[in-house]
Amino acid sequence: MRLSQYPLTTLKEVPADAEVISHQLMLRTGMIRRLAAGLYTWLPFGLKTLRKVERIVREEMDRSGALEVVMPTVQPGELWKESGRWSEYGPELLRFKDRHEREFTYGPTHEEVITDIARRELHSYKQLPVNFYQIQLKFRDEIRPRFGVMRAREFIMKDAYSFHISEASLNDGYRTMSEAYVRIFTRLGLKFRAVQADGGSIGGSSSQEFHVLAESGEDAIVFSDADDYAANLEMAVTLPVLAPKGGTTQSLSKVATPNARSIADICTQLSIKPAACIKTLLVDAADGGVIALVVRGDHELNAVKAQKLPGVARPLRMSSPQRIRESLALETGFIGPIGLKIPLYADHAAAHLTDFVCGANEKDAHYIGANWGRDLPEPTSVDMRNVIVGDPSPSGQGTLQIARGIEVGHIFKLGQKYSASLKAVVQDEHSKSATLWMGCYGIGITRVVAAAIEQNHDANGICWPEALAPFTLVLVPLGYQKSAQVRQAAERLYAEFIGMGIDVLLDDRDVRPGVKFADSELLGIPHRIVIGDRGLDVGTLEYRHRRATTSIDLALSEAVAFICDKAQSAKA
């Protein structure tokens, strides 16, 4: 492409309403433009990158044996009523009626539609396993869309759905997809981690998230520094403490702690560390009562883990002052486990404490020197807190580290959730009717583009991984309009690179060199060749990689081979 013939321009100013760097850079480079809240047009520079993501995803899905289809974006409400999600799904599900007053949705996902296809088309185990995928638009009516295409309302997903005769076959298919995802994100040139995740509202027994690592990521990713254990914060496991308990040296005594309502207050008043206290959280029980959850003062309760504990109401709810009053005859504040007549769980670390500090269940008072087994019963010790950096890895190897990530992929074992509710059955090898087993596998195609920028940028703009760059190479002629020598060299190189299949941008605009350099860095084009009279006089060009800080001289005669070589090795 010749930049002189491209009508859109880059922006110098950071757009006021763009909070995150990827959104800012996508607007500044003219990759996208906002139409309305959460609705974006992809302009040519953005679309070129988007198509590169799509192509790599498509190639690896095809290679895995999946079959590409395209399902409608508009889905009948009836199907969602069959699965039960018409009422379960929140206002993110855009519901509307057609001219005949029939109910439809602009689908945020396609489990119902593909299961409907499966129950009509699949009749025998001989047709299995099968994996259908599509690269298709979806809509989620976010209450507050933001961060540009990172959390847009209309977006492109690659979603795949596999069908199996047995759980064993589903496990195989799930593994195949996990491997395909590793190939995809590797080929995209992104630093990423596959982490264990909770199934969430979509249901199912097992799931894995793929995160692009970036400091700005919304999610905390936990990983071992010694092996490939990785999980999101919701799922990362804490182990029972193996070290022997400390000695019981103090006796229990009640002390005054006026107005000490936070761990920080108590630590200040008593000159102790948070790790020497416990927090006693009261949550609703499923039977209408209250359950106590005890974690160490420096730890945080993990709601996903806690709501899986026997007896705890789902979703997790902190008990109201009224319920606490009715169940325990206590006021909130200064709550502690001693003397509480309700079920109690202690986190492994809290259960390992000795001589600890806790609320005394009366205003402005705490106990010091409390000990499990002496002052109160030994607790049921469970995993229900967020891990922290330095916790031992549950894999048994190394300690846990935490990084920030942006979720771009997610694979699930759905089991028989949808096939049971939609009655998708086939004949098995014994001619008996068998409910299908199902997996689903998503990649946020539009989101990958933003995540790649969050991971790859500097103060001057985007630093594209080679596989995602809208252009591999930019040619910057200095004095294109004035110097015949420069113009001829630029045109010859431009034609040669096109002939070699290199995605090349020729900046033939009549603007200052500084503007050309700034734009090439903003756009993040990996390779740049500057063509000037001074160099041409001695047969050289100036080459710089986007991530390099200095340029190198390049013989004019070797330029094409040099770049082709770089592009080739980036592909391999």
Add this chain to the structure above:
Amino acid sequence: MRLSQYPLTTLKEVPADAEVISHQLMLRTGMIRRLAAGLYTWLPFGLKTLRKVERIVREEMDRSGALEVVMPTVQPGELWKESGRWSEYGPELLRFKDRHEREFTYGPTHEEVITDIARRELHSYKQLPVNFYQIQLKFRDEIRPRFGVMRAREFIMKDAYSFHISEASLNDGYRTMSEAYVRIFTRLGLKFRAVQADGGSIGGSSSQEFHVLAESGEDAIVFSDADDYAANLEMAVTLPVLAPKGGTTQSLSKVATPNARSIADICTQLSIKPAACIKTLLVDAADGGVIALVVRGDHELNAVKAQKLPGVARPLRMSSPQRIRESLALETGFIGPIGLKIPLYADHAAAHLTDFVCGANEKDAHYIGANWGRDLPEPTSVDMRNVIVGDPSPSGQGTLQIARGIEVGHIFKLGQKYSASLKAVVQDEHSKSATLWMGCYGIGITRVVAAAIEQNHDANGICWPEALAPFTLVLVPLGYQKSAQVRQAAERLYAEFIGMGIDVLLDDRDVRPGVKFADSELLGIPHRIVIGDRGLDVGTLEYRHRRATTSIDLALSEAVAFICDKAQSAKA
């Protein structure tokens, strides 16, 4: 692809609800499946063809210099209110509200959105001309969707929008698109015609339709048998009759024609031909009165032409019996031009008649021997009927023929309709504010697939043009499961064809040869090679083209070169 690993099957029965052949064949071959009225899933065989259409369209749009973008499918109602179409557009415009009660539509077209982009991004004539295109989903809430993807509610369009500083530049851009469309439909391997068309409700001064010729086509296409003149029936021009008028031999007389309310009745009663009568049609005038439109008995009024006549109300409405009574003191039936005191237009052919028959404006009576200029004033002679086969071509060359066509493309000069209402202006070379000129250019991508089948099929199934075939070649091994020789030959050929980049299907299913032959014909794969023991024993294979009626022997050693040669020449 190996057919044994493909889970979906073809259907022998013609689906009951599919009226047209393309819909039937797309269901039978498993190209598409219905989700709900007007909503279809594209399964792998269909999607392969759809992607081939997209690729050719994209390549030719890129070659024409157009820039690809992707606009959201969901569009804010505000923009449609600015252009005025929120209220003008009928119930085909799917309107809905988001969770914040803001109005949106699933766009059936994108003039508003692209004009909004243009007014924000284009500031100077130096950025012009520019042509943005997309290949994107659209939604039209048809009252009665039918014919499968031919008239679906959700469908894929290629839509392009060009912006210009002047009408002259728009004319250039329009011509460029017209040429690109000719290349596209030629490369798709379809028999088509570009025809002059009416601008229709989208507005604008000039437009051209591209029709795929097919007997089942809904539209009549008029073309000259001697040059490239072509127009749709609405627009095809009739010329004034150049031949001298016939002589005036009869005197005017009134005859009884009891109950003769149709041309057929009159012709029977008076033993004359329809071409000797006139029909006098009364239509509403724009001023509240009535206007008489006279056409020959064997001709049909063309509503599009008639409503453009000065004084005629738009849209064209036949006058009600009540209005006729009030304006003319006449009852309907037996109306004729003699003595009528209202404005009157006669079609060129009607105006050329002598000694004609017409209604006498009284019950059960007609005049015979009527003559313009003697019995009533010479009429204003205009073009307002549909052409018929044999009419002289308005190009001056040859006579007109009529064919049936399916509209798959449409290009418009929009002029300043949207740029004026949305205030899309730029600075011209004199630094003055200038309203943009605009063109728009559509191709129904999903519709092209159905139209191609309507044009290319026989009793056994689809006969794909090479460029659109989901597979170029099918290998049919006979006894693949039993004969090692057949299996080895089939596998070797399959690998070789894949290596040569041929889109090859290996029918390695354990089914009877008859089933394989029937499926390969149903699927319409252009080239078929049968591999059997008998041939292999003497080093031959059996080759047949989908449109051929007999097979030919092919030396095993020459098979790859033979097919590559065919595929290559089809591409050229």
